[in-house]
Amino acid sequence: MELLESSDLPLGELLSFHVVLGELSRCGKSGNAAELAWTAVESVVSKSDAASALRVAGPFLLAVGEAADLRKQVADLYRQVHGEQEGFDALLSEAGLVSGRPVRRALRTLDVALTVRDGDYLACRDDEGAARVDSVDRSGWQFDITNAQGPETLGVVHLADRYYPIAATAFRALRQFSPDKLLTRLEEEPAAVLLDLCMDHGGRIDGGRLESMMVPSLFSESEWKKWYSRARVALKRLPRVQVEGRPPYTITYREISDSLEDALLADFAKREEPIQVHELVEKYLRECKSRKQDPSKDALKRIHDTLCKRAQTSGRAASSGSGLNWLVAARIEESLEKGAGYAGLVQWCKEKGELGPLLAELEHEPLMKIIHAALVEAKPDTWEAEFLDPLPTFSSSMCDFASSRLVEAGRTRADFEPLIQRILSSPLPHFDALLWLWNGPSGGATIGDVPLTAALTRIFRTLEDCKRGDPIGKERAKTIVQHSKNVMSLRRYERFIQCLEGMDSSMAVALRGQLRRLESLGRSVREDLLTLIRQQFPTLDAPPPTVQPWARQDVLFVTSEGLMKKQAELDQHVNVKMKENARAIGAAAEHGDLSENSEYKFALEERDLLRARLAQMNSELTMAKVISKEDVPTDHIGIGTRVMLRRVSDGEAYEMTLVGPWEADGAKGRYNYHAPFAQEVLGKRPGEMVEFNHSGAVGTYEIVELHNALDEDASPSHEVVAS
Numbered sequence: 001m002e003l004l005e006s007s008d009l010p011l012g013e014l015l016s017f018h019v020v021l022g023e024l025s026r027c028g029k030s031g032n033a034a035e036l037a038w039t040a041v042e043s044v045v046s047k048s049d050a051a052s053a054l055r056v057a058g059p060f061l062l063a064v065g066e067a068a069d070l071r072k073q074v075a076d077l078y079r080q081v082h083g084e085q086e087g088f089d090a091l092l093s094e095a096g097l098v099s100g101r102p103v104r105r106a107l108r109t110l111d112v113a114l115t116v117r118d119g120d121y122l123a124c125r126d127d128e129g130a131a132r133v134d135s136v137d138r139s140g141w142q143f144d145i146t147n148a149q150g151p152e153t154l155g156v157v158h159l160a161d162r163y164y165p166i167a168a169t170a171f172r173a174l175r176q177f178s179p180d181k182l183l184t185r186l187e188e189e190p191a192a193v194l195l196d197l198c199m200d201h202g203g204r205i206d207g208g209r210l211e212s213m214m215v216p217s218l219f220s221e222s223e224w225k226k227w228y229s230r231a232r233v234a235l236k237r238l239p240r241v242q243v244e245g246r247p248p249y250t251i252t253y254r255e256i257s258d259s260l261e262d263a264l265l266a267d268f269a270k271r272e273e274p275i276q277v278h279e280l281v282e283k284y285l286r287e288c289k290s291r292k293q294d295p296s297k298d299a300l301k302r303i304h305d306t307l308c309k310r311a312q313t314s315g316r317a318a319s320s321g322s323g324l325n326w327l328v329a330a331r332i333e334e335s336l337e338k339g340a341g342y343a344g345l346v347q348w349c350k351e352k353g354e355l356g357p358l359l360a361e362l363e364h365e366p367l368m369k370i371i372h373a374a375l376v377e378a379k380p381d382t383w384e385a386e387f388l389d390p391l392p393t394f395s396s397s398m399c400d401f402a403s404s405r406l407v408e409a410g411r412t413r414a415d416f417e418p419l420i421q422r423i424l425s426s427p428l429p430h431f432d433a434l435l436w437l438w439n440g441p442s443g444g445a446t447i448g449d450v451p452l453t454a455a456l457t458r459i460f461r462t463l464e465d466c467k468r469g470d471p472i473g474k475e476r477a478k479t480i481v482q483h484s485k486n487v488m489s490l491r492r493y494e495r496f497i498q499c500l501e502g503m504d505s506s507m508a509v510a511l512r513g514q515l516r517r518l519e520s521l522g523r524s525v526r527e528d529l530l531t532l533i534r535q536q537f538p539t540l541d542a543p544p545p546t547v548q549p550w551a552r553q554d555v556l557f558v559t560s561e562g563l564m565k566k567q568a569e570l571d572q573h574v575n576v577k578m579k580e581n582a583r584a585i586g587a588a589a590e591h592g593d594l595s596e597n598s599e600y601k602f603a604l605e606e607r608d609l610l611r612a613r614l615a616q617m618n619s620e621l622t623m624a625k626v627i628s629k630e631d632v633p634t635d636h637i638g639i640g641t642r643v644m645l646r647r648v649s650d651g652e653a654y655e656m657t658l659v660g661p662w663e664a665d666g667a668k669g670r671y672n673y674h675a676p677f678a679q680e681v682l683g684k685r686p687g688e689m690v691e692f693n694h695s696g697a698v699g700t701y702e703i704v705e706l707h708n709a710l711d712e713d714a715s716p717s718h719e720v721v722a723s
Contacts, residue, residue, distance in 0.1 A: 018056075021063035034067035035492075041073055042489050050080035058107050071098055074107075076524035082114050087138035094141050094156055105161070112160035113141065121173035122163035123200065128213065130172035131163055148176060171196050175218075186218065190227060191234035195241060198251045207248025260287055261296040268303055274324035277307065278364065281332060295335055304332045308340045311348075320358045323348050323371075327358075330370050342374065349378035356390030359402075363395045372405055384409055392423045392430040396487070399436040407446045414586045416447045418579060424450075425574035427458040428465060431480050434458055435487045438495060452499035453507065454615065457622050459484055460514045463521065481520045489525055493532060500536040508537045509554040510622045550639055550673050550682045556623040557639045557673070558660035559710065563626055566662045570617050573610070581607050629710035636685045637706060639673050643681065644705035647697075648689070654697045657709045658682065666696070 024033035037060035044053040054077040061067070061074050075097050082088055095101065095109040116122070122131040122145070131147035141156040145163075154162070166173055171193060174182035186193055197213075198205050207228065215224045235241050235251065242252045264284045271277050281303065288295045311325035326348050329341030349355070355375070362368050375383045387402045388411065394402060403416070423430045423437060438455040441447045463484060466477035488496060500508065512533050515526060534541055549557060558566070581603060588600035632640035642657040657670045658681075664672040671678050681690050686703050 018059040018063040021060055025064055030064060030067070033064045034070050037061070037064050037067070038070055038073055039490075041070075041077070042486050050077050053077055054081055058111075061103055062107065065103060071103070073524050076522060078110060078114075079523065085114065085138075087141060090139070091141055091156065096157075105157070109157050109160040112164060113156045115165050116143070116159075121166050121168055121170065121177070122159075123166045123170065123172050124163055126162070128172060130166070130170075130176045132173075132177055166200075169196075171200065183218070186227065190231035191238060191241075194231050194235055194251060195238065195253065198241070198253050203253040204250065206250045210251075211248065260284060260291070260293075261299040264296075264299055265302065268306075274307065274310075274321070274328045275361065277303065278328045278331060278367065281328075282364075285335065297336060300332050300335055304329050304336065304339075304341060307332070308344060311344055320361070323352065323355075323358045324361070327367055327371055330374070331366060334366075334370075342370070345371065345374045346378045349375050355386050356393065359387070359390055359398070360393040362398055365397060365401055368398050368401050372401075384411065388415060388419070392419055392433045395432045396436040396439065396483075399433050400442050403441055403447055413446060413448045414582070414589060417585075418582045420448050420450060421574055421578050421582065424454060424458060425571065427462045431462055432483065434462070435483055439487055439490065440495065451615065452495065453503060454618060456496070456499055456511070457514075457618055459488075460511075460518060461621075463518050464514070466520060485522055485525050488521075488529070493528060496529060497532060497536075500532060503536075505537055505540065506554065507619065507622075508533055508540060510619070512540065513554070514622065548683060550679065554623060555625050556620055556660065557627050558624050558662055559640070560626050560628075562660045562662035563621075563624055566617070566621065566624070570614075570621070573614060573617065578607075578610050578614070581610055627710070629708055632708045632710055634706075634708070636683055637681050637703070638683075640708065640710050642707040642709040643703060644707070645690070645697075645701040646704050648700045648702055653704075654692075654701060656681075656696075659709070669696070 021033040021037055024030070024036070037057075041053050041057045041060065044056055054074070057070075057074045057077050061070050064070055075092060078092065078097070079088070085091075091110065091113055093099070095106045095113070097103075097106040097110065101109075116133055116136065118133060118135055120133045122133065124130065124147075129148050131145045131152075134144040134146055134151070136143055143154050143156065143159045145152055145154065145159070168174075169181075169185065171182070174185065194210070197210065201209070210228070211224060215221055219227055232243050232249065235243055244250050244252060264280065267280050268277060271280060281300070285295055307325045307329040311322045311329065323345070326341055326345040330345045331341075333339055333341045349371070352358075355371075359368075359371070362371070372383075372387070375386060379386065384406060387406055391399055391402050391406075406415070420437065423433045427434045434455060437450045438452070438459060462480060466480055503511070512530065515521075515529055515533070518526060521529075549555070584603040585600065585607065588597055588603050627640055629640070632638060637643055637658065639658055639660070642655065645654045645656070646652070647654065655669055656678075658673045658678050659670050661672045661674060664670055673679070673682065677692060677694055681703070684690065684703055686706060688703050690701050690703065692698060692701055
C-alpha cells in the first residue's frame with residue numbers, strides 16, 4: 001500500500017499488478033485486493049491522466065471481481081474519458097457496470113460499444129464468421145449489422161457477447177465482404193496475412209488449421225502448398241514470429257526484446273535531462289531485480305561517465321543543470337562505488353550560493369538523501385538554512401524528508417512557523433507543501449500544529465482558482481487537481497474524516513457548498529467526500545426552511561470590491577502581523593528562562609489571538625458569495641439596494657445603501673445588511689413606512705425610490721409618485 005501511494009511505478013509495471021490482485025482474491029483477501037486496486041488507480045490518475053488509469057483499472061477490476069467502490073471508480077474513469085460521446089450515460093446504464101452485471105460482461109460491453117463505428121467490422125467469438133456494422137443508434141444502443149446470414153439488429157450487450165472489433169483488412173472481414181481484396185493481399189502480403197491469423201487465434205496457429213481455412217475456398221491443394229512455402233520464408237524475417245516443428249508446422253508470435261542493457265543504453269542516448277536519466281536507470285535496476293539478474297556495471301559506468309562530462313561542460317559550474325548531473329551520477333555510484341560523481345557534487349555544493357531551485361526540482365527521496373549528505377559535508381555550518389528557507393517550494397514527500405532532517409538537527413517550532421504561515425497565506429505557489437501539511441508532517445508537534453480545517457479550506461480555494469482559469473497554466477492546474485484527489489483519498493479519506501470530527505455544522509454547510517462547486521475533483525472523489533459529510537452531519541440533509549438571502553446564516557453576500565478588501569486584510573494579517581509575531585516569539589525565546597519570560601508569554605498570547613482572527617477570516621471567506629448588479633432585486637429592498645426615504649413629519653430626505661459587512665461605511669451611508677435596522681427594511685417596497693431611531697435618522701419614513709447601488713447608471717427601479 002505504501003509503495004503504491006508513494007512510488008513512481010511505471011504504467012507498464014502497474015499493468016502486471018493484476019496478477020497479485022488475483023492471487024489475493026483467490027486467497028480470501030478480496031477486501032485487501034480491492035483496496036490496493038483502488039489506491040493504485042488513484043495513484044495513476046494523480047501522476048498521469050484518466051485514460052492511463054483506465055488501462056489498469058479494467059484488468060484490476062477483473063482480477064478483484066465484486067468490489068462496489070472499485071466498480072464506481074472504474075465507471076467514473078469511463079465517464080471522464082468517454083463521457084462526451086453521444087448516449088454515454090445510457091450505455092453505462094445498459095452495460096450494468098455499477099448496477100451489478102458480471103464485471104467481465106460489463107467491461108466487454110463498454111469496450112466494444114465505445115470502439116465500434118458505422119462501417120466497422122466484427123469477428124464472431126464462437127466461430128470463424130464476421131459481420132459489418134451498418135449503423136449505430138446511440139439513443140437506444142441498437143446495432144444494425146450484416147453477417148453471413150444477412151441483416152440483423154442487436155442490442156449492445158448481445159453484440160458484445162457475440163462479436164469483437166477487427167480491422168477492415170483482417171482475414172475474416174476480407175474473406176466475407178471483399179474476397180477480391182483478400183486475394184490481392186494473399187499475393188502481395190503473405191506474411192502479414194499469416195501474422196494476422198496467428199494473432200486472431202491467441203498468438204499460435206498450426207498449418208493444418210490454416211489449410212482448412214483456405215483450401216479449397218481460396219486455393220487448390222497444389223496452390224496452397226506453394227503459397228504456404230512462400231509465406232513461411234517471409235515470416236522468418238519477422239523477429240517476433242517463430243515457425244516451429246515439422247510439417248504442417250506451427251506459427252507462434254512471441255515478444256522478443258533487446259537485452260535490458262541494450263535497451264537502457266539506447267534509451268539513454270535519447271535523454272538529455274538528468275531527472276529523466278535518473279528515472280531510466282531506476283527502472284532498469286527494478287527490472288534487473290525482478291528478473292534476479294545483476295545490473296551491468298559496464299552499462300552503468302558508461303552512463304555515469306557521460307553524466308560527469310555533462311556536468312563539467314554544462315556552462316557555469318554552479319548551474320542547476322550541472323548540479324543535477326553530478327547528483328544523478330552520484331546516485332548511480334551506489335550501484336558501483338563512490339567516485340567522481342559524489343566528489344563533484346560536494347564541490348558543486350561548496351561553490352553554489354543558493355540551492356533552492358535545484359531542491360525544488362527533486363521528487364525522488366534517494367536523490368534528496370544524497371544531496372543532503374553532500375550538503376552537510378560541503379557546508380557543515382550552514383546546510384540547515386539551505387534546506388529550511390526553500391522548503392515550501394518542495395514536493396510533498398521532499399517536504400517531509402527535509403523537515404525530518406531539520407528536526408533531527410535541532411530546529412524547533414519557531415523555525416517552522418514562518419514557513420507554515422507562508423504556505424497558508426500563498427497556497428498556489430506552495431501547493432505541494434500545503435498537501436504535506438494536510439497529510440500530516442512526520443515531525444508532528446515539533447513542526448507545529450496546523451488546523452486541518454485551515455489547510456482544507458485553502459486546498460479547496462486553490463482548486464476553485466484553477467477552475468476560474470487563473471493564469472497558472474493548464475498543465476499546472478491539472479497537476480494541482482490530480483495531486484489533490486490523490487492525497488485527499490489516501491487511507492480511505494482518513495484525514496478528511498478527522499477534519500469533520502473537529503468541525504461544527506455551520507462550517508460543514510459552507511464546506512459542502514464549496515465541494516458541490518468543485519467539479520474538477522471528479523465525480524467519484526467529490527461524492528465520497530459529500531457522503532462523509534452527510535454521515536457526520538445527518539441533519540444537514542433535512543430540507544432547509546425558505547429564507548430570504550439576507551437572513552441566511554451559511555452565506556455572506558459581498559461585492560467583488562468587498563472581497564478584494566477582505567483578501568488584502570488577510571494578506572496583511574498573515575504576511576505582516578503574524579510574521580512580526582513570529583519574530584517577536586523568536587526574539588523573546590533568546591532571553592533565556594521561558595517560565596519567567598513575560599515577553600515570551602505575551603507573544604504567545606498574541607499568536608493565539610492572531611490565529612483565532614485568522615481562522616475567523618478564513619471562515620468568513622469560505623462563506624463569501626460575490627453578488628453582481630444582476631443579483632440586486634428590482635421590486636423590493638435587498639442587498640445592494642440604495643434606498644431613498646422621506647420623513648413623514650417634515651419631508652426631510654434620507655438615503656441609505658445596504659451592502660455586505662466588508663463594504664460598510666456609516667459616514668457614507670453604506671450599512672451592513674446584518675445590522676438590526678437594516679434587517680427591518682429589507683424586503684419592503686416603495687410606499688411602505690419604516691420607523692428609525694439611530695444616529696442618522698429618527699422618526700417615521702416613507703420609502704420613496706429604490707436604486708441598484710451596483711449599477712449607478714440605472715434609473716430608479718421603483719418610485720412613489722408625489723400626489
